[in-house]
Amino acid sequence: MHRIAVFASGEGSNFEAIVSACERGEIDARVALMVCDRPGARVAERAAAHGVEAFVFAPKEWASKADYEREIVRRLDAAGVELVCLAGYMRIVGDELLGAYGGRIVNVHPSLLPAFRGAHAIEQALQYGVKVFGVTIHWVDATLDGGCIIAQRAFAYEGDDAAELERMVHRTEHPLYIETIQKLLKER
Template sequence: MRRLAVFASGNGTNFENIVTACERGELDAEVVLMVCDKPGARVVERAAAHGVATFVFTPKQYASKADYEREIVARLDAAGAELVCLAGYMRIVGEELLGAYGGRIINIHPSLLPAFRGAHAIEQALEYGVKVFGVTIHYVDAELDGGHIIAQRAFPYEGNDIEELERMIHATEYPLYIETIGKLIDFS
């Protein structure tokens, strides 16, 4: 069984999707650590409900990004994490974490990369007027949303209701993330 760590900053629906897939046996894995940079985030409650160990921190309590990333690496190492899955983690991964886990960190992004990188991809795509939306799973490297693409899935949408579009993105990303994690752990 593979050991996963999931990083999140908010509601935690992708975290819950991954944990639930592990619990149901859809993934031959377990989530051994959830890392969150926002102590009040809903994902912290979700982790507790599933009995998943957490490392919740406030970046401003550290002298530097390198300092809190060294702490994260120590927690990942102690948990025996083999694959890190970013699931709405709203921080750019830095040198310390990439140095220790580079090539073993993946991210899910709500656009068809390389288009619409960064935190507001859905809004940017709507403003641009695209007619095909989608999600991308990619390896994390030093470039923002620039790592090697592992998987993508697209769907048409011609409306302008951001809530409806977000629901469609979630409906697309949840199964794609599980499928992709499954393939990665089967081949490693």
């Protein structure tokens, strides 16, 4: 069985969707490690509820980004992780992690890339007035939301409620991410 890691920074709804899909057999893998950069984030509770090992850290407590990324790599290696899935992880992946896992890190982003890169994509798209929104799954490289696109799914929305739009994004991204992870693992 494949072993994956999920990185998150907040609530962990994508983590929950992925780990539940693994438990149901929709993804031929198990989540071997959850990595979170925000102590107290709800995703840590979700990991504990599913019996998933967690590495929760505060970046400020480390001397450098390279130092905490080396620790992440050590833990990924120890867990035998084949694929890293960023799921609301709000840190830019650095050289240490890319050097060790480049070509094996994917991210889900709440826009149709290359439009609206970065942390505030939903708000930016609403402000711009777009009527077709979407989700992108892409490989992670050294650029901000710039890696090669793996999958996209679009949906129409005519409203202006950011919370409603975020719920629609989650309803789109959860199944798309699950399908994409399973496809990528079958190709390994």
